[in-house]
Amino acid sequence: MKNILLLVLVLLTLGGCATQRLSDPEKSAVIEKFITTENLEARNTISAFDMDSWTSLSDQYLILRTSPFRSYLVKLTMRCNDLNFSPSLLVYSRIPNTLSAGFDSVFTPDNHMFRCNISRIYPLSKTQNKALIAVVNPKAQDKPIEKSSDDNEDSISKDATGEDG
Template sequence: MKRVVILMAMLLALAGCASNRLSDPEKTAIIEKFITTEQLEARNTISAFDLDSWTSLSDQYLILRTSPFRSYLVKLTMRCNDINYSPALLVYSRIPNTLSAGFDSVFTPDNHRFKCNISRIYPLSKAQNKSLISAVNPKGKDKSLQKAQEEAEDSKE
């Protein structure tokens, strides 16, 4: 009887850990289908770029915002695992206030030696932004720069 109770407790604990979250390959497939369906056109450069907030969609896609009405879907050249879990994001830009595909990169403060190069930049409307986030991660929230900087400072103390 004791073994049955222990076994049931273990099964309940494992069931609690299970989730219906999408895997990164599933998220990538949804995002790429969204790009095709919405006929998003890639841009090489964004002028007057000033990062306001960001959302990680997968280990290869993220959304960067310069204002509540201007957002960009960014594809990285390769998987960048740290971005999903980092409270802060830094942008390396060769030309100030400009973001260029193929030249610029993003990285996390914890792993500043490993830069994730940007391969494509797609402008998004506000409706597309919301639709894409809800399709990939309904509970996804923006990470504002001010909040991320405060969290980074708190972790240093």
């Protein structure tokens, strides 16, 4: 009887320590509520755009950073399942140093043929950036980004430190 009681107590303790993960639809719902609550305004274009790093939040949302103080929540037009597992990201931009919703896209190095078009871009403050990551994906880490101006031209790749690779 003591062993069973001890086993139940240990299982309850371990169950309390386990963190629950949100599914991608749940993450998207939390992000959309965050957008509404924080009154984030979508921008069509970001000029002087020079990527530093990125963080995947779900299969439809990610954060792109240009510096520790400037970050953008990006919504993709469709789900891109490989973003959560890719170590790096390519950004296709029609106009150099500019990111435009509806025209530009992101994709992973492993899957050049499948581009994820950018639907909306929301500027985030440093506080909003931290709060959103803490709620949706607290274990998320910044990942390096690679740039591509055109599939037929040489792409410029940079790691997270900004050094040419």
